Amino acid sequence: MKVLNQNLLITGGASGIGKIMGRIAIERGAKSVVIWDINEKNMQAVKAEHEKIGKASVYCFKVDVSDNESVQAAYKETVKATGSVDILINCAGIVTSNKPFAQNTASEIERTVRINTIAPMYVALAVINDMIARDHGHICTIASAAGMLSNPKMSAYAASKWGAIGWSDSLRIELSAAKSKVRVTTVAPYYINTGMFDGVQSKIFPILDPEKTSAKIISAIERDVDFKGIPFPFHFIRFWQGVLPTRFFDWFFGEVFGIYHTMDHFTGRKS
Numbered sequence: 105m106k107v108l109n110q111n112l113l114i115t116g117g118a119s120g121i122g123k124i125m126g127r128i129a130i131e132r133g134a135k136s137v138v139i140w141d142i143n144e145k146n147m148q149a150v151k152a153e154h155e156k157i158g159k160a161s162v163y164c165f166k167v168d169v170s171d172n173e174s175v176q177a178a179y180k181e182t183v184k185a186t187g188s189v190d191i192l193i194n195c196a197g198i199v200t201s202n203k204p205f206a207q208n209t210a211s212e213i214e215r216t217v218r219i220n221t222i223a224p225m226y227v228a229l230a231v232i233n234d235m236i237a238r239d240h241g242h243i244c245t246i247a248s249a250a251g252m253l254s255n256p257k258m259s260a261y262a263a264s265k266w267g268a269i270g271w272s273d274s275l276r277i278e279l280s281a282a283k284s285k286v287r288v289t290t291v292a293p294y295y296i297n298t299g300m301f302d303g304v305q306s307k308i309f310p311i312l313d314p315e316k317t318s319a320k321i322i323s324a325i326e327r328d329v330d331f332k333g334i335p336f337p338f339h340f341i342r343f344w345q346g347v348l349p350t351r352f353f354d355w356f357f358g359e360v361f362g363i364y365h366t367m368d369h370f371t372g373r374k375s
């Protein structure tokens with residue numbers, strides 16, 4: 105769905121690619137951009153930046169997307185402000201550490217799954233019935249390449265993104281079977297240089313540029329792409345997992361490409 109004249113809701117829109125996608129949507133003629141984020145200070149700063157572009161209404165609501173009551177309440181406020189949500193981009197996400205699984209705490213695991221897997225479902229649940237009733241809408245979920253490649257030292261994150269991909273793609277198939285015009289795009293990017301994964305080192309595949317990645321995601325929404333792996337070779341991960349013996353896959357992608365060591369020097373965003 106073209107973003108021109110549409111109302112966009114972007115969770116996690118106060119930072120990283122969520123922030124950039126908001127700006128790009130405004131530049132491409134969106135009618136409004138609504139940011140839902142937990143970080144009030146960043147959100148107000150981003151709202152002011154977006155408003156300087158001057159072409160769209162910008163709203164922001166402080167929401168913990170992993171809290172369903174807050175999500176439902178924020179949706180009511182959003183509809184009051186904009187009339188409708190035409191495009192939802194589920195972008196809010198967290199990573200807690202690069203610890204081996206055995207050193208994770210139960211609360212780290214729970215928080216990761218609540219924010220990365222369950223929250224996109226809560227937000228989609230809030231918007232979807234209105235979208236179906238209007239037979240108009242698009243739900244894009246930013247998962248991760250970690251949702252296809254079980255990278256070590258990020259097991260809870262990988263699990264959460266694996267779940268996000270499964271849910272989002274299932275939703276796509278349901279809507280398509282119902283001949284709905286509501287579209288779904290699932291996005292699985294490799295590391296992006298936003299700060300979230302500061303310290304990661306990638307031997308072969310370059311760390312992605314946030315600006316280019318954000319533009320690719322908005323273009324994927326505009327072209328109703330079902331599944332977008334970034335970079336393109338990541339579309340074939342499942343193929344290689346299917347045809348190669350597991351030990352060979354682990355050696356080739358993990359050791360030769362070095363992907364299984366990318367998290368070794370992870371620090372994450374410091375502030």
Ligand SMILES: NC(=O)c1ccc[n+]([C@@H]2O[C@H](COP(=O)([O-])OP(=O)(O)OC[C@H]3O[C@@H](n4cnc5c(N)ncnc54)[C@H](O)[C@@H]3O)[C@@H](O)[C@H]2O)c1
Binds near residue numbers: 146194247292
């Ligand atoms: N950066 C990467 O390398 C990378 C790679 C693949 C996928 N992703 C995914 O892309 C998305 C955006 O990543 P980014 O790098 O722009 O991250 P970021 O940390 O810059 O932005 C994430 C935003 O989500 C918000 N947020 C976190 N928890 C929230 C909650 N409970 N409720 C509401 N808002 C909340 C944060 O305040 C922040 O503004 C995430 O889902 C991430 O998992 C990132």
